[in-house]
Amino acid sequence: MGSPITTWENAQAYFTGAGGFTPTLFLFLAVAAVVVALVVGHRHESHSYTEVDK
């Protein structure tokens, strides 16, 4: 996590955590967030339509 570099001299990939484990963790969290958002949206939608039928 944090800066992967100690100097800007000859720096290349400098995004947070580059070369370490955390980018993979955040990638999986981002994928999970997309999936969870979709599932929550689906459940809200189903609930709303059930309410209409009541």
Added chain:
Amino acid sequence: METELAEMAAKLAALEESVGWTTTIAVEAFYWWCTGLMVIIHAGFLAYEMGASRKKNVLASGIKNILAFAFVIPTFYFIGWWIYLAFPGGLIPNFEEGAAGLPWSEAMGPNLADNASGIFWAAFTLFAATTASIFSGAVIERIRLSSFIVLAVLLGSVVWILGASWAWHGSGWLLTEWGWHDFGAAGCVHMIAGFYALGVLINLGPRIGKFNADGSANDLRPHNMPFAVTGLMLIIVGFFGFLGGCIIYNGTGQWTTIFGNPATLSAIGFNTLMCFAGGIIMAWLLTRDPFWMMSGALAGIFGAAPGLDVYYPPTAFLLGMGGATAAVYGARFIEKLGIDDAVGAVGVHGFAGVFGVLAFGLFASGYPNGDYPATSFLGQLVGAGAMFALGFIPGYVFSKILSVMGILRIPESAEVLGMDRAKVPAEAYPEDGVSVPA
């Protein structure tokens, strides 16, 4: 003397470095602004889609359109760029070529040694979102939002970009084996999105009230025609960014197309405006309807899009008229088949896209492609078949699965009541008594 030579050499080296940076930054800046202009396409689609909806569904249509954009962006990051880089040869991925597009690649984030990956990813992400928005308009007022998002992600982050890898890539098999040419993406963007929408529409079914028992169609009119027409004009504005993103800014030499041939922005300037005008005039002659006039403008651009880099401008004007004709008659044809395309997306993007791709084969065969086959009608025909299949089959199959699962379409009660009242915690026109039951 030696000191002077050393000073001159140092100045020359500094000058070379300066020119190199100017070139790099200019290329990056060019695609940055193309991407920014392409966001206007989505402002246009949002206005167009909400305007085309009836009052009772206007916010639900807006939400659907906005979420298509939002979900395509991260999913395109997760998988889309890798597909583009890995699949130019067909259906077997090239893992070595694709590696730079994997989301854990060092190229897929801030990197001082790479001024290209992010800006090209951004531009292609906007192309991806455009395909999802094209599909979005066709299915308004009865599709379930969550199923729509799944289908939009499939189109924007998988299907179209596979088509782009085949048909819009310097090593794509349609170019290397068939001499395919499609400057403005009439095939991989418009045909794929249009026919994907057609595949979904078949399974989704028409809106309640669209067709009568005898098969005749009713006109479910847009609730706000001025808003829809203005949205269409905004899409045209954004298309100048889209078409700018279709040309390669090499920095140190002439522009080239994705297919490697030299080109100029001047050519695109001539032909884009001419086919735009041809599309409007033809749609006006055929319909007198401002909604279709502006749709005709889009169809006119798609009718000439494959050859915007090479056409004689009056030819582009006439092809614009042809694109609009294909769109209007294409839309009427699918309506006669009992398919309810709420905004004419299949006609405008699918039929006009096919027209444009094939017209290039008729009017622009013989342009050289280096070591690859020259442009030809056969190459365009093969490409058109591939783009149709790549759009239609996934759209049909995946929407069929969702339909069988019972989650493709909203319940009839909600459709009659209106989607806004059923599930949106806001009102579009609170002083107006929105959500009028059908």
